[in-house]
Amino acid sequence: MEAKTYPTMNARIVDLLKLSSDPIHAYAAKRIEELEAENERLRELLQYEEDRPRFDMDANGHLTRHTICKTGGSQMRKCCYVNCEREATTEGFVFARNPEGGTEIATAVQACDEHKNEPGFFEAEGSLT
Known part of the structure; x- marks a missing residue:
């Protein structure tokens, strides 16, 4: 099965993962946050490059x-x-x-x-x- 991902769903999953005391869930939540921040930075850079x-x-x-x-x-x-x-x-x-x-x-x-x-x-x- 192939799953599609969305930033809003990622944010919701992060919230759910943070409810757990499991270190693996904490790691997964942190990694999703890092990847979303990197995606946003790359989107901004791409927009800058397109406009320049x-x-x-x-x-x-x-x-x-x-x-x-x-x-x-x-x-x-x-x-x-x-x-x-x-x-x-x-x-x-x-x-x-x-x-x-x-x-x-x-x-x-x-x-x-x-x-x-x-x-x-x-x-x-x-x-x-």
């Missing part, structure tokens, strides 16, 4: 936008720099800390005329300016 814009290298060695994140689009928004309220005029990227650790990752941002000149900002080829 990608950049490709063109024949001239320039980074170009490959896809646009779901929250982006063709309209400019406010400048992404902290405490800046100006309208963004340029799309590009900065290298930001990877939430999973390791190397930094190219992260799409939009900058105003002042912040597009920051040393860590790289304008994307085909920007909407």
